[in-house]
Amino acid sequence: GAGVSQSPSNKVTEKGKDVELRCDPISGHTALYWYRQSLGQGLEFLIYFQGNSAPDKSGLPSDRFSAERTGGSVSTLTIQRTQQEDSAVYLCASSLASGGRGTDTQYFGPGTRLTVL
Amino acid sequence: AQSVTQLGSHVSVSEGALVLLRCNYSSSVPPYLFWYVQYPNQGLQLLLKYTSAATLVKGINGFEAEFKKSETSFHLTKPSAHMSDAAEYFCAVIRGGGFKTIFGAGTRLFVKA
Numbered sequence: 421g422a423g424v425s426q427s428p429s430n431k432v433t434e435k436g437k438d439v440e441l442r443c444d445p446i447s448g449h450t451a452l453y454w455y456r457q458s459l460g461q462g463l464e465f466l467i468y469f470q471g472n473s474a475p476d477k478s479g480l481p482s483d484r485f486s487a488e489r490t491g492g493s494v495s496t497l498t499i500q501r502t503q504q505e506d507s508a509v510y511l512c513a514s515s516l517a518s519g520g521r522g523t524d525t526q527y528f529g530p531g532t533r534l535t536v537l
Numbered sequence: 538a539q540s541v542t543q544l545g546s547h548v549s550v551s552e553g554a555l556v557l558l559r560c561n562y563s564s565s566v567p568p569y570l571f572w573y574v575q576y577p578n579q580g581l582q583l584l585l586k587y588t589s590a591a592t593l594v595k596g597i598n599g600f601e602a603e604f605k606k607s608e609t610s611f612h613l614t615k616p617s618a619h620m621s622d623a624a625e626y627f628c629a630v631i632r633g634g635g636f637k638t639i640f641g642a643g644t645r646l647f648v649k650a
Contacts (some may be wrong), residue, residue: 463640523588523634528581
């Protein structure tokens with residue numbers, strides 16, 4: 421079956437522009453996660469969704485970052501007025517979260533490499 | 538607050554030697570602990586996880602980890618390194634009952650022939 425897919429795989433943008441990153445989770449997975457992986461910062465939790473709601477947005481670095489999930493499936497991470505420090509690989513993961521458990525295995529997508537010039 | 542510390546950003550071993558990657562955690566409640574691996578140019582995948590059952594957890598590719606509450610550790614081991622084990626390894630923690638996953642900074646494993 422298909423895994424987690426993310427698009428685009430690479431995105432180069434100019435400082436100040438808005439970008440949208442897309443994640444298609446594994447079908448049937450109710451939990452969806454966004455992470456950021458950058459040099460010197462490691463893997464940083466951004467946000468997670470249970471269905472369409474986001475109970476924990478504490479990881480979003482600033483109000484320029486937002487995310488939504490529709491139909492319990494596809495999610496979009498939007499970064500407004502991008503800055504150079506936003507350059508990183510943005511990873512998406514999904515899990516079954518059966519019984520509301522956070523311990524179910526997370527399956528990661530290949531990531532979107534964002535470069536802000 | 539919970540956190541994860543991985544000792545050593547780089548570890549180098551010879552092929553056939555013991556692999557030991559260290560992870561210590563801090564958590565105010567019983568944690569769930571994970572090891573993930575990221576091979577070059579590939580996505581993250583789960584190696585193993587501890588979810589309050591057996592303290593010695595066996596994972597894929599011959600890796601295992603032992604949860605030691607008294608030492609707040611969850612070190613990853615493999616008796617004999619293989620060249621294909623060269624990758625970056627991440628320890629992670631979830632606070633009991635939650636979803637927010639906190640990752641360590643990662644340890645890059647090099648395997649010498």
